[in-house]
Amino acid sequence: MDAISACAYGINPGSINNLDHPIVTHAKRMLSEVGGFRILLLLLAPWLAKLLKVELFDTNSVDYFDELTKQILKERKAMRKHLGVQCKCVSVFISHHIHYHIFIAKRRTDFIQLMIDSEKSDNDLGYNNNIDGEPDPESTDTATKRPTNGKMTADEMAAQGIAFFFAGFDTTAAALTHAIFYLSVHPECQQILYDELKTCEDFTYETLVHLKYLNAVINETLRLTPSITRMQRECLQDYNLGNTGITIPKGASVEIYPYAIHQDPDYWPNPNDFLPDRWFKPSHHPCAYLPFGGGPRICVGQRFAISVMRVCLAKLIYKFEFTLAQTHKLEYYLCNPVMSPKKLQ
Structure with missing residues (x-):
């Protein structure tokens, strides 16, 4: 959570x-088991969800992150106007609610700042935008709800910040948990990975991206237990499903379950075994491995998630040896859209 929060908002909640930090409490509330039941109800009986006024996420928590993002935008805009530099800063709102100091004159490189920089670049080319120009991002005028020359409104930036945070938090945490679990069950694999890490002078991106066994462990982890349980796509044209006599009509919703595909012995020999070595010479069909989806709507955060996993796993395995306290079977929360295992010991 600290890593994704720092990358999204420039805030490390520790x-x-x-555990009582507002970012922590609101994030857990939005990703709770109750949230899984909300999603299930919205998918299976949207009419009932509408009747009961069921929202996808806890509205109080959504409002918190929405306000957090908008206040960061407001403060950075003000600092840039008054100081003429990109600054690392947090607002009075943030200082009051999460006990952070105000930092000045250090340029941020988080997700929010990237969106601000994008707006600034467009403004330099002569476009109007919502950060330095009119309409003002804090304005409640309905004009701020509409795109201006294709640029993002404050509400859209807030939504993107929330999406970035939650798309990268629970999924990456679940993947890392599974990786540690498999390495604990297979100490010989953990030792091979440790030996590989000992050869590194540092754990920079340039170093980790070339570590074959580390990347093999991550790939095999995501094959055995992909973080996302299901994906949904719309059929763009009528499609005959092989020799089954079944035709998927244009406009139909197609459910894709990566876990089932990853366990298919037709594509993966010994599919239930944790075998990182299989990734040294992969021969699978490209659509038989879908931890991040595929096609034009593949997860845009794929490289970011893999980078986070590389760094975290490398530092953990280099410093610690992991074992299970007892024979442990993975158990999962019901209706959770993310394969998040329950507490391990």
């Missing part, structure tokens, strides 16, 4: 030692 979640391990500060």
Whole structure:
């Protein structure tokens, strides 16, 4: 959570030692088991969800992250206007609610800042935008709800910040948990990975991207237990499903379950076994491996998620040896859209 929060908002909540931090509490509330039931109800009986006024996420928590993002935008805009530099800063709202100091004159490189920089670049080319120009991002005028020359409104930036945070938090955490679990069950694999990491002088992106066994462990983890349980696509034209006599009509919703595909012995020999070595000479069909989806709507955060996993896993395995306290079977929360295992010991 600390990593994704820092990358999204430029804020490190110290979640391990500060469980009462507002970012931590609101994130857990939005990703709770109750949230899974909400999703199930919205998918299976949308009419009932509408009747009961069921929202996808806890509205109070959504409002918190929405306000957090908008206040960051407001403060960075103000700093840039008054100081003429990109600054690292947090607002009075943030200072009051999450006990952070205000930092000045250090340029941020988080997701929010990237969106601000994008707007600024467009403004330099002569476009109007919503950060430095009119309409003002804090305005409640309905004009801010509409795109201006294709640029993002404050509400859209807030939505993107929330999407970035939650798309990268629970999924990556689940993948790392599974990786540690498999390495604990297979100490010989953990030792091979440790030996590979010992050869590194540092754990920079340039170093980690070339570590064959580390990347093989990550790929095999995501094959055995992909973080996302299902994907949905719309059929663009009538499609005859092989020799089954079944035709999927244009406009039909198609459910895709990566876990089932990843366990198919037709594509993966010994599909239930944790075998990182299989990735040294992969020969599978490209659509038989879908931890991030595929096609034009493949997960845009794929490389970011893999980079986070490389760094975290490398540092953990280099410093610690992991074992299970007892024979442990993975158990999961019901209706959770993410394969998040329950607590391991």
